[in-house]
Amino acid sequence: AQSVAQPEDQVNVAEGNPLTVKCTYSVSGNPYLFWYVQYPNRGLQFLLKYITGDNLVKGSYGFEAEFNKSQTSFHLKKPSALVSDSALYFCAVWYNFNKFYFGSGTKLNVKP
Amino acid sequence: EAQVTQNPRYLITVTGKKLTVTCSQNMNHEYMSWYRQDPGLGLRQIYYSMNVEVTDKGDVPEGYKVSRKEKRNFPLILESPSPNQTSLYFCASSFVPGDTQYFGPGTRLTVL
Numbered sequence: 111a112q113s114v115a116q117p118e119d120q121v122n123v124a125e126g127n128p129l130t131v132k133c134t135y136s137v138s139g140n141p142y143l144f145w146y147v148q149y150p151n152r153g154l155q156f157l158l159k160y161i162t163g164d165n166l167v168k169g170s171y172g173f174e175a176e177f178n179k180s181q182t183s184f185h186l187k188k189p190s191a192l193v194s195d196s197a198l199y200f201c202a203v204w205y206n207f208n209k210f211y212f213g214s215g216t217k218l219n220v221k222p
Numbered sequence: 223e224a225q226v227t228q229n230p231r232y233l234i235t236v237t238g239k240k241l242t243v244t245c246s247q248n249m250n251h252e253y254m255s256w257y258r259q260d261p262g263l264g265l266r267q268i269y270y271s272m273n274v275e276v277t278d279k280g281d282v283p284e285g286y287k288v289s290r291k292e293k294r295n296f297p298l299i300l301e302s303p304s305p306n307q308t309s310l311y312f313c314a315s316s317f318v319p320g321d322t323q324y325f326g327p328g329t330r331l332t333v334l
Contacts, residue, residue: 114264116264119262142320144322144323146323146325151328152327152328153226153312153325153326153327153328154265154312154314154323154325155325156322156323156324159322200264200265202265204319204320207319207320208270208272208278208319209267209270209280209281210255210267210270210323211267211281212257212264212265212266212267213264214262214263214264215264
């Protein structure tokens with residue numbers, strides 16, 4: 111079955127430290143990959159996407175993600191975390207030209 | 223302002239009472255989709271529409287109906303709601319299929 115996995119329910123990091131939120135996918139072909147962020151009581155907001163080209167994608171608010179085809183991963187990264195980055199992060203895959211699959215979400219806690 | 227709107231934002235209803243959640247976008251987007259968000263499960267796609275009069279099932283379509291008579295509107299219909307449909311619902315749209323999605327603010331539905 112096609113799926114997206116976010117293995118960590120929660121990630122804790124101190125402000126100023128680098129952060130990584132993990133995502134792996136198991137769909138065939140060449141899917142499009144996305145990261146979205148959800149703040150409390152809000153809808154999802156787009157961060158970045160990978161379709162083709164350079165494996166390192168830069169997005170909004172200083173976030174970036176690295177596509178690794180051999181490991182079928184698309185981890186979200188930021189060199190220096192801010193308290194305001196605390197939110198729920200979702201990895202998503204566009205597959206088969208019609209459907210989106212989302213991961214279960216990872217709660218990022220950035221502590222001062 | 224470019225946006226996706228949903229109404230109502232909050233709804234408490236009883237089992238079996240038909241309801242409709244409206245979704246409208248003002249960006250002339252072709253692709254629209256409905257998702258439900260449940261703790262630990264992330265977002266799951268209910269239905270999607272590639273364009274006017276073209277709709278198809280997502281991963282969890284049971285108990286839901288949709289229609290796409292106009293490009294801007296994509297209502298979600300629950301003909302006979304049941305308690306297991308208690309959830310947070312999001313409508314989203316994108317310019318074309320596979321593109322970045324813009325999400326509405328969400329509708330929190332409780333079925334008693």
